[in-house]
Amino acid sequence: MRTLGSRVLLGSVVAASLVHASPSNRLTPRAPRAISVASVTELGAISQNSVVKARDNGQSALVNGVSYWFFDDTSMTNGFLDNTAAATSDLDASDNIVLTSADWTSTSHTGTPGQTIPPTQAETDFQNAHATSTGCTGSSDPYCGATYAIWPGAVLADPDNNRVLVGYQKLCRGSQGSSCASTSLSGEVLGWGWYETVLSLGLGARLEPSTGGLTDLTGVKDPALFGGADSIQFANGAVSYNDYAYMYGGGNVLTGAYLARAPMSDFTNLAAWTYWDGSSYQSDVSKVAGTITPGAAGNTVFYSAALGGFYNVFMPFGSSTAYMQSASAPEGPWSSDVEIFTSVESNGETNYACFAHPEYASSDGKTQYISYYQTGSGAQRLVKLVLN
Numbered sequence: 001m002r003t004l005g006s007r008v009l010l011g012s013v014v015a016a017s018l019v020h021a022s023p024s025n026r027l028t029p030r031a032p033r034a035i036s037v038a039s040v041t042e043l044g045a046i047s048q049n050s051v052v053k054a055r056d057n058g059q060s061a062l063v064n065g066v067s068y069w070f071f072d073d074t075s076m077t078n079g080f081l082d083n084t085a086a087a088t089s090d091l092d093a094s095d096n097i098v099l100t101s102a103d104w105t106s107t108s109h110t111g112t113p114g115q116t117i118p119p120t121q122a123e124t125d126f127q128n129a130h131a132t133s134t135g136c137t138g139s140s141d142p143y144c145g146a147t148y149a150i151w152p153g154a155v156l157a158d159p160d161n162n163r164v165l166v167g168y169q170k171l172c173r174g175s176q177g178s179s180c181a182s183t184s185l186s187g188e189v190l191g192w193g194w195y196e197t198v199l200s201l202g203l204g205a206r207l208e209p210s211t212g213g214l215t216d217l218t219g220v221k222d223p224a225l226f227g228g229a230d231s232i233q234f235a236n237g238a239v240s241y242n243d244y245a246y247m248y249g250g251g252n253v254l255t256g257a258y259l260a261r262a263p264m265s266d267f268t269n270l271a272a273w274t275y276w277d278g279s280s281y282q283s284d285v286s287k288v289a290g291t292i293t294p295g296a297a298g299n300t301v302f303y304s305a306a307l308g309g310f311y312n313v314f315m316p317f318g319s320s321t322a323y324m325q326s327a328s329a330p331e332g333p334w335s336s337d338v339e340i341f342t343s344v345e346s347n348g349e350t351n352y353a354c355f356a357h358p359e360y361a362s363s364d365g366k367t368q369y370i371s372y373y374q375t376g377s378g379a380q381r382l383v384k385l386v387l388n
Contacts, residue, residue, distance in 0.1 A: 031308060031309065031328055032307060032308050032309025032310065032311070032326040032327065032328055032335075033307045033308055033309070033326070033387070034326070035311075035324050035325075035326055035335070035338040035340070035387065036387060036388040037338075037340055037341070037385065037386070037387060037388070038366075038386040038387060038388045039384075039385075039386045040340070040341040040383060040384070040385055040386075041383065041384040041386075042344060042381065042382075042383055043093075043095075043096045043381075043382040043383065043384055044096060044381060044382065045096075045374075045377075045379040045380065045381055045382075046096060046097050046098075046099055046371065046379070046380040046381065046382050047096065047097070047098045047099060047100060048086070048099050048100060048380065049086065049099070049100050049101070049102060049110060049112075049113055050100070050110070051076045051077045051078055051112055051113070052074060052075075052076055052084075052113065053075045053076060053077060053378055054074070054075045054377075054378020054379070055071040055072065055073065055074035055075065055084060055378070055380070056071065056072050056073060056297065056352070056353045056373040057070065057071050057072040057151065057152060057153070057297055057298070057353050057355075057373070058070070058071050058353060058355060058371055058373065058380050059152070059153065059154060059155040059237075059298065059300065059355050060155055060355070060357050060359065061155040061156060061157035061164055061359070062091075062157055062159075062359035063157045063158070063159045063162065063163070063164055063199060064159055064162065064199070065089055065091070066087050066088070066089050066107060066199075067087065067088050067089075067090075067091060067357070067359050067360075068085065068086075068087050068104050068155070068157075068164050068197070069085060069086045069087070069088075069099060069104075070083070070084075070085045070104070070116060070152035070155055070166050071083065071084045071085065071086075071152065072151040072152060072297075073149075073151070074113065075378065076112070076113065078112060081113065081114070081115050082115070082148075082149035082150055082151065083115060083116045083117050083149075083150050083151060083152050083168075084103070084113040084114070084115070084116055085103050085104040085113075085116040085152075086099040086100070086101045086102075086103065086104065086113075087101050087103070087104045087105070087106065087107045088101065088107055089107050091359065091360060092360075093357070093360040093369040093382065093384070094362075094384070096382055097360070097369075097382060099380075102114070103116065104116065104164075104197060105202035106202075116152065116166075116195075116204065117150040117152070117166075117168060117195050117204070117206065119148050120206075120222070120224075122220050122221065122222070123148045123220060123222075126143075126146075126148075126218060126220050127146070127147050127148065130143040130144055130145065130146050131145070132144060132145045143172075143180065143218060145174050146172050146173070146174055146180045146218065147172065147173060147174045148170065148171065148172055148190075149170070149171045149172070149173055149187050150168050150169070150170055150171075150195075151168060151169045151170075151171065152166045152167070152168050152195070153166070153167040153168060153169060153233075153235045153236050153237075153297075153298050154166070154167035154235050154236055154237050154238035154247065154248075154298065155167075155238070156238050156239075156240060156245060158264075162198070162199045162200050163196055163197055163198055163199055164196075164197045164199065165194050165195070165196055165197075165207075165267075166194065166195040166196075166197070167192065167193075167194050167195075167233075167234070167235025167236070167238060167247065168192065168193055168194070168195055168235060169189060169191075169192050169233060169235065170189070170190045170191050170192065170193065170216070170222070170225065171187030171188060171189055171190055172187060172188050172190055172216075172217070172218055173186060173187030173188065180218070188217070188229075189229045189233075190216040190217050190218065190222075190225075190228070190229055191214060191216055191222070191225040191226070191227055191228045191229055191231070191233075192225070192226055192227050192231070192233035192234070192235045192249075193206055193207065193209075193224045193225050193226045193227075193235070194206075194207045194226065194235065194267075195207065206224035207224060207267070207268050208223045208224050208268065209224075209225075209226045209268050209269075209270050210268055210269045210270050210271060211226075211270050213225045214227075214228050216228070216229075217229055226270065231285075232249050232250035232251075232258050232260075232285065232288065233249040233250060234247035234248065234249040234250075234258070234259075234260040235247065235249055236248055236249045236250075236257065236294065236295075236298040236299060237249075237257070237292070237295075237298050237299030237300060237301045237312070238301065239301040239302055239303055239310065239330060240264060241303055241310075241330055243263065243264050243265070244261050244262065244263060244264060245261070245262045245263075245264055245267060246259060246260070246261050246301070246330040246331075247259070247260045247261075247262070248291065248292055248294070248299060248301060250288075250294075251290050251294055252294065253293055253294065253316060253317070255290040256289075256290025256291050256292060256293060256294070256334075257290065257291055257292050257293070257294040257299065258275070258276070258288040258289070258290060258291070259275065259276040259288070259291045259292075259330065259331055260273050260274070260275050260276075260285070260288075261273065261274050261275070261276070261281055261330075262274075271283075275287065275288045276288060276289060276291060276331045277289050291330075291331055291332050291334060292312040292314075292325060292332070292334055293312070293314060293316065293323065293325060293334075293337055294314065294316075295313075295314025295315050295316060295317075295352075295354060296314075296315055296316060296317040296318070296319075296352035296353065296354075297352050297353035297373070298314075298353070298355070299312055299313065299314045299355075300312070300313045300314070300355040300356040300357075300358075301330070302356060302358045304358060304361070304365045305365075306361075306364045306365030306366075307326075307365040307366075307387075308328075309326055309327060309328045310326065310327045310328070310329065310330055311324055311325065311326050311356070312324065312325040312326075312327075312334065313340075313354065313355065313356035313368075313370060314354060315343070315351065315352055315353070315354030315372060317352075318350060319350065320342060320343045320345050320350050320351040321339055321341070321342045321343070322339070322340050322341050322342075322343060322354045322370060322372065322383075323337040323338060323339055323340060324337075324338050324340045325337055325338065340370075340385055341370075341383055341385065343372050343374070343381070343383070344374065344381065345374070345375075345376060346374050346375070346376025346377040346379075347376035347377075348376065349375040349376040350375060351372050351373060351374050351375055352372070352373055352375065353371075353372060353373035354370060354371070354372040354373075355370065355371055355372075356368055356369070356370050357369050357370070357371060363386070365387075366386060366387045366388070367384065367385070367386050367387075368384075368385045368387070369382060369383070369384055369385070370382070370383045370385055371383070
């Protein structure tokens with residue numbers, strides 16, 4: 001995957017994500033349609049690249065007739081990657097979805113997937129210096145065998161500028177020491193940020209915030225970190241509305257997820273970010289209040305002009321049942337959680353990573369398509385949801 005490296009965002013960045021109207025139009029939601037399920041149809045496993053055995057997450061966004069999907073840990077017949085992507089112009093989900101492309105740069109290239117967000121040079125140097133091939137041990141080097149991982153989360157579309165923004169979490173893992181997780185498939189959170197794709201060029205870059213980034217817990221300077229390990233990671237779900245990006249993260253089922261708002265034209269200027277405190281937006285992140293119910297691996301929050309409001313789709317931690325909430329504004333007040341379907345488990349394992357894909361909606365928004373990760377099989381499965 002070609003990359004631009006880290007760069008500062010120029011111009012208008014975050015526009016309509018999962019929004020059924022042009023971001024240049026002022027959107028005025030009415031009272032959202034009450035959530036009532038008419039029918040649920042399991043469409044089965046989404047068709048993926050032939051070498052993909054399993055990959056989780058899978059949020060998406062539509063730009064110029066193409067749906068872009070971003071995934072986390074990806075197990076393949078010929079290896080393992082911490083993040084991958086795919087793109088498709090198949091926007092009729094009634095017979096399921098085909099996601100066989102190797103990455104987001106092409107809908108037709110079906111070779112072996114590569115890393116969507118590769119390590120930086122500084123991260124590569126760190127990994128090489130602490131590689132087990134150097135002969136290091138856990139007692140002599142607390143980072144012996146440590147590697148970085150980038151897990152994509154929220155996806156925001158900017159069709160006016162022909163780009164997609166992807167929120168991500170940065171981790172280190174595989175270390176024998178105390179500063180990173182002790183197993184290769186779990187990790188220690190280092191921080192979070194946002195990645196930009198330039199669709200016309202097939203290039204991507206980690207955005208650099210105005211703060212200059214941070215030195216992460218491994219001691220590596222990362223100019224692209226929007227926040228560190230102990231900060232609220234506003235990258236789990238996102239939606240744009242009337243020239244602002246609304247980003248959800250942190251919290252739990254008792255508090256609700258927290259909400260940050262940033263001007264789309266000044267996205268990397270963290271001084272311009274404000275945070276919902278329960279009654280208004282203000283600049284002190286420590287005063288944030290809960291909003292939506294968070295889901296395992298994230299949420300899809302989308303605006304539907306046809307349905308008249310905002311909707312949150314998620315699967316709670318430790319549950320294979322999907323839920324939906326509605327509101328007339330990104331901050332709410334949000335409705336109570338409404339059960340929309342119970343997903344199909346495999347080998348008795350709980351599913352997660354449940355996301356709506358409103359770019360596939362039909363019947364004036366009443367037919368929605370929702371994916372989830374089936375843990376026991378490694379499949380991304382698709383559900384057709386018809387609302388009353």
